Every structure is written in structure tokens, then in C-alpha cells.
Amino acid sequence: MSFVIAVAGKGGIGKTTLTGLIIRNLRRRGKVPILAVDADSNVNLAETIGFEEGKTVGAVRESFSSELSSIPYGMDKDTFLELKLNEAMVEGKDVDILAMGRGEGPGCYCPVNNMLRRFLDVLANNYPFVVIDNEAGMEHLSRRILQAIDVLLIVSDTTPKGVRTAGRIRDLIRELQLSIKNSYFVINRIQGELETTIQTEMEKQGFDSFYGIPMDSLICEYDLALKPLTDLPEESIAVNAVNKMLSEIL
Ligand SMILES: Nc1ncnc2c1ncn2[C@@H]1O[C@H](COP(=O)(O)OP(=O)(O)OP(=O)(O)O)[C@@H](O)[C@H]1O
Numbered sequence: 063m064s065f066v067i068a069v070a071g072k073g074g075i076g077k078t079t080l081t082g083l084i085i086r087n088l089r090r091r092g093k094v095p096i097l098a099v100d101a102d103s104n105v106n107l108a109e110t111i112g113f114e115e116g117k118t119v120g121a122v123r124e125s126f127s128s129e130l131s132s133i134p135y136g137m138d139k140d141t142f143l144e145l146k147l148n149e150a151m152v153e154g155k156d157v158d159i160l161a162m163g164r165g166e167g168p169g170c171y172c173p174v175n176n177m178l179r180r181f182l183d184v185l186a187n188n189y190p191f192v193v194i195d196n197e198a199g200m201e202h203l204s205r206r207i208l209q210a211i212d213v214l215l216i217v218s219d220t221t222p223k224g225v226r227t228a229g230r231i232r233d234l235i236r237e238l239q240l241s242i243k244n245s246y247f248v249i250n251r252i253q254g255e256l257e258t259t260i261q262t263e264m265e266k267q268g269f270d271s272f273y274g275i276p277m278d279s280l281i282c283e284y285d286l287a288l289k290p291l292t293d294l295p296e297e298s299i300a301v302n303a304v305n306k307m308l309s310e311i312l
């Protein structure tokens with residue numbers, strides 16, 4: 063059984079950054095191999111953790127139907143899809159990454175998705191840790207690419223509106239009736255004290271505690287220089303905050 067960590071939140075809130083820092087932490091603690099799933103159609107997790115971008119699952123799925131006629135003799139569809147999906151895996155030393163890419167287009171049919179779900183279930187089971195960077199719209203979560211999540215991190219910024227949006231996202235995820243063992247609220251890019259309005263909004267939304275990640279100029283620096291966040295030094299204040307959070311929740 064693998065331990066699945068999923069990161070969700072509205073656009074631009076820091077999901078990919080947090081996913082990158084989680085992968086950095088797991089890797090350094092020897093909690094490997096890790097399967098990193100980029101479930102954002104705007105694929106960029108690979109770059110964040112220093113990987114080349116590969117083919118996406120969406121691209122494989124799109125070409126699958128038209129390639130059905132070329133299935134080698136004696137091979138069934140499941141095996142053929144599995145073979146094709148391996149083209150979407152980018153393999154590293156401790157981390158393999160799979161980018162989901164765009165959701166299905168109008169021509170895509172359900173059996174492919176069912177096969178895909180089976181493939182992901184089997185694939186994920188080969189890794190003790192799976193980390194998923196979700197897109198703001200949570201399309202892949204809502205299609206239940208993985209049914210069971212051990213830790214769900216809902217990220218907000220330091221505004222009351224951000225907290226409200228995080229509450230809405232939590233409610234939406236609840237409606238999906240996925241199996242989520244634990245979910246935690248995270249406030250990212252904290253600078254100084256939080257406004258009291260945040261505390262008020264948190265109470266309204268039923269968030270009774272949060273993990274805070276500070277605004278870290280090193281992250282901006284690495285971002286601008288296109289350096290992978292997995293290379294951030296231990297002194298990074300965001301790295302420290304994520305490490306502390308994970309030591310408590312894992
Ligand atoms: N703690 C932080 N300190 C400094 N910069 C940060 C921090 N967290 C995120 N950022 C910066 O904020 C920007 C958005 O972050 P990120 O790409 O992780 O968000 P996202 O939620 O994945 O966005 P999207 O919804 O577009 O996928 C990036 O430029 C990133 O470097």
C-alpha cells in the first residue's frame with residue numbers, strides 16, 4: 063500500500079511549490095521511491111523538481127483509440143494501453159513522474175478511463191509514496207484518478223478571500239466522497255503577523271488550525287533562475303516550515 067499525499071488549492075496559490083518541497087523532504091529522508099503525479103493540465107511539476115518534461119497521459123489516451131488497429135497480434139487492450147502509458151513515465155533515481163495532461167476531449171470514451179484508473183491503481187501500489195499536484199479545478203481528483211488519499215493539504219494565501227476559497231475547495235472535495243484519511247489547512251507566503259480577519263474567516267470555514275509556510279525569497283530566486291526547488295538549501299525558511307509540518311503529519 064502506498065501513502066498518498068495530495069495538494070489542492072486555487073490557481074497560483076503555491077500547490078506546485080509545496081509539492082516540490084514535499085518531494086524534496088521525502089527524498090532526503092529516504093522515503094523513496096516516490097511517484098509524483100502532475101494532475102495539472104498546465105504541466106510544470108517536472109521542471110519544478112528538475113526533470114525533463116515527458117509525454118502526458120492525456121496525449122497517450124488521445125492517440126490510443128486511433129492506434130488500436132495496430133495492437134500487436136495476441137495483445138489485449140489493457141496491456142497495450144499499459145505499454146503506451148509507460149511512454150508517459152519520466153523516471154529518475156528516487157522519483158518517477160507522471161503528468162496527466164489535459165482531460166479527455168469529446169472523442170474519448172469511458173472504457174479507456176476505466177483502464178487508465180486500473181493502470182494508475184496498480185502503478186501507484188508500486189511506490190511507498192505518491193504525491194499529487196492537483197490543478198485548481200481539481201478535474202483529475204473529481205474523476206477519481208486515485209480513490210484513497212492519506213493526507214490532503216488545502217492551500218490558501220494570507221487573505222480572508224483565500225481562506226474562503228479554501229473552504230469551498232474542501233467542501234467540493236467532500237462532495238466527491240473520496241476516501242481521505244486526514245486533511246490539513248496550509249497558509250502559504252506568510253509575511254509577518256496574520257490579520258485578525260484571517261482568524262475570523264478560518265473560524266467561519268471551520269478550519270481550527272493551520273500549517274504556515276513563510277514567504278521565502280530563495281523560492282523567488284530559484285524560480286527566476288529556473289533552478290529546481292528540490293535543490294533548495296536547508297536554510298530556506300519555506301523548506302524548514304515544510305519539513306516541520308511533515309515531521310508532524312507523517
Ligand atoms: N512560500 C513561497 N515563497 C515565495 N514564493 C512562493 C512561495 N510559494 C509559491 N511561491 C511562488 O508563487 C508562484 C506560484 O506558485 P505555484 O506555481 O507553486 O502555484 P500553483 O498553485 O501551483 O499555481 P497553478 O495553479 O498555476 O498551478 C510561483 O512563482 C512560486 O515561485
Ligand SMILES: [Mg+2]
Pocket residue numbers: 077078079102106195
Ligand atoms: Mg501548479
